[in-house]
Amino acid sequence: MYKYNKLWVYLFIVPTLIVFLTFYFVPILTVFTTGFTEWNGFNAPKFVGFDNYKMIFTDDNSITVSLMNLLKWSLIATFIHVPFGALVAFIIFKQPFGWRFVRGVFMIPNVIAVSAWAIIYRFIFNDQMGLLNNFIRKIGFSDFHTNWFFDSQYAFSAISLTWVFYAVIVTLLVLSDLMAIPKELHEAAKIDGATEAQIHWRINFPLIRGSLGTSVILSVIARITMFEAIFLTTKGGPGNSTYNISVMLYDGIINYEFGYANAVATIMIILGIGVLAITTKVFKMNKSVYN
Amino acid sequence: MKADLLKRGLVWLFSYLVLIFTVCISLVPLLWITVSSFKSNKAILNTPFALPTEINFRAYASVLQMNNFLSNTFNSVLISISSTLIALLFYALAAYSFAKFDFIGKRTLFILFSVTLLIPGHATAQPIFSFINLTGLYDTRLALIIVYISAGLAVSLFILRASFLSIPRELDEAAYMESASFWQVFFHINLPLAKAGLATAGILMFLGNWNEFFYGFMLTASAENRTLPVALQFFTEQFSYNYTQLFAALTLVTLPSIILYMLAQEQVQQSVVSGGVKG
Missing domain, CATH: 1.20.5 (Single alpha-helices involved in coiled-coils or other helix-helix interfaces)
Structure with missing residues (x-):
């Protein structure tokens, strides 16, 4: 071996280890333990068992609304957002005229601040000046008036529309899986007389299930952590109809109900791990694609 | 047929x-x-699809002259750049050790670091909020810098480790033979060769920090300490019915991200793919 002090190897890990301990390890332990305490940040935490969880599930309907919204948004993510992103990937994969341009442009909403995007959408859905309502009025429904974000009938859909079709991450993930499929597979299938549809169903879909699974995980977890798109548009309203678990956590923190907030955060972490476990199983992501 | x-x-x-x-x-x-942003308030309200009748930058000038816009811009630049650079250094050091050496606890540590990817972003918000309050950093730029350093841990580590793994060991060995020090081998041989990985991880972290809202909103109080994405929220109240200025501000805030993206399209797209593939 060549001479270097083995200490260096450990020294190089230290900064990252400190970041990990300060911002992940200790916080996660704090979240798990103080979820069982009553704690406002000023006094010492007082152990109260499952009281916070009881409170969350019985005090009001916030958690029920949040979980229902999460369920609906997760279904929208899985059955509209991910398939749309994959559809764009399949089209771009054929490299039609302008595909580079489309791929490049599709990324733009993803690189700008989510807060800016939420505020822009607040104006797009504005009744008087907004693009959407004016467009609807222009194509013939001249009496159409709706305040999307402030009407309980439409607020949920309006928030969904701020993200549902912006699926560029799905597109890029699926595209990189599609490009990894050996060309010989397609050629062999064609020689054997397979139709286009058969190639898609029998070859492409099974081979891209990894990226589809990753896409579902990423987009459902993004629904769990979705904050700006709600906080900067409806603030969870009207009433609490567009409330979600991230806004619930935020409200707990700024009201200095730390025990309660961390019980919510624990639920959040468990949901995240649940999504990961279920999706990995459904998409058989732990099994190798090529063998 | x-x-x-x-x-x-x-x-x-x-x-x-x-x-x-x-x-x-x-x-x-x-x-x-x-x-x-080039139209009058009245035109925005009455003819939303029409083009502006004249091009002038008055709205932009007034946004730039606004009390805190420049300090908000300065904060965003300072916070995003410094947290990205520090994070790159930290994670490059760790990634180098993980890629090139064997040591006790290597596997365990790597798994622990990777698991941070599974924690939904805001779940640790209360402990971080309290930590920042406890250290007296609430409402300072430093608070955001150190919180943002932690943000890209797992993904950057993956990207950078892969870069260092692809650099042939023979280069290191040759340098050691010529009695180069551990640091020299890292800094003068490996780091320059890991440029592509550093760029990918750096751009990914920079964009994330530049656009971050949640912690920026929670950890600052005074107008002059806000970053741009946070300040936007207050502009909408401040301008309430002056849409021309508000739209100019929105354009100014989103433009840098778009320009950076156009300059580094390939890396940004690459970083999304490597960020999504979590091993």
């Missing part, structure tokens, strides 16, 4: 409709706010 042609035509038509839709939803909102 004819049916086949018709079918192919329909597929072609459908494909292009999807692509046009994709381009529209991505560009129209941004074009709309940019075009509107």
Whole structure:
């Protein structure tokens, strides 16, 4: 071996280890333990068992609304957002005229601040000046008036529309899986007389299930952590109809109900791990694609 | 044969409709706010689809002269750049050790670091909020810098470790033979060769920090300490009915991200893929 002090190897890990301990390890332990305490940040935490969880599930309907919204948004993510992103990937994969341009442009909403995007959408859905309502009025429904974000009938859909079709991450993930499929597979299938549809169903879909699974995980977890798109548009309203678990956590923190907030955060972490476990199983992501 | 042609035509038509839709939803909102920032308030309200009658930058000038806009911009630049650079250094050091050496606890540590990817972003918000309060850093730029350093841990580590793994060990060995020190081998041989990985991880972290809202909102109080994405929220109240200025501000805030993206399209797209593939 060549001479270097083995200490260096450990020294190089230290900064990252400190970041990990300060911002992940200790916080996660704090979240798990103080979820069982009553704690406002000023006094010492007082152990109260499952009281916070009881409170969350019985005090009001916030958690029920949040979980229902999460369920609906997760279904929208899985059955509209991910398939749309994959559809764009399949089209771009054929490299039609302008595909580079489309791929490049599709990324733009993803690189700008989510807060800016939420505020822009607040104006797009504005009744008087907004693009959407004016467009609807222009194509013939001249009496159409709706305040999307402030009407309980439409607020949920309006928030969904701020993200549902912006699926560029799905597109890029699926595209990189599609490009990894050996060309010989397609050629062999064609020689054997397979139709286009058969190639898609029998070859492409099974081979891209990894990226589809990753896409579902990423987009459902993004629904769990979705904050700006709600906080900067409806603030969870009207009433609490567009409330979600991230806004619930935020409200707990700024009201200095730390025990309660961390019980919510624990639920959040468990949901995240649940999504990961279920999706990995459904998409058989732990099994190798090529063998 | 004819049916086949018709079918192919329909597929072609459908494909292009999807692509046009994709381009529209991505560009129209941004074009709309940019075009509107050159229109009068009245024109924005009454003729939302019309083009501006004259091009002047008055709205932009007044946004730039606004009390805190420049200090908000300065904060965003300072915080995003410094946290990205420090994080790059930290994670490059760790990634180098993970890629090139064996040591006790290597596997355990790597698994622990990787698991941080599974924690939904805001779940640790209360402990971080309290930590920042406890250290007296609440409402300072430093608070955001150190919180943002932690943000890209797992993904950056993956990207950088892969870069260092691809650098041949023979280079290191040759340098050691010529009695180069551990640090020299890292800094003068490995780091320059890991440029692509550093760029990918750096751009990913920079964009994340530049656009971050949640912690920026929670950890600052005074107007002059806000970053741009946070300040935007207050502009909407401040300008309440002056849409021209608000749209100019929105354009100014979103423009740098778009320019950076256009300059480094390949890396940004690459970083999304490597960020999504979590091993």
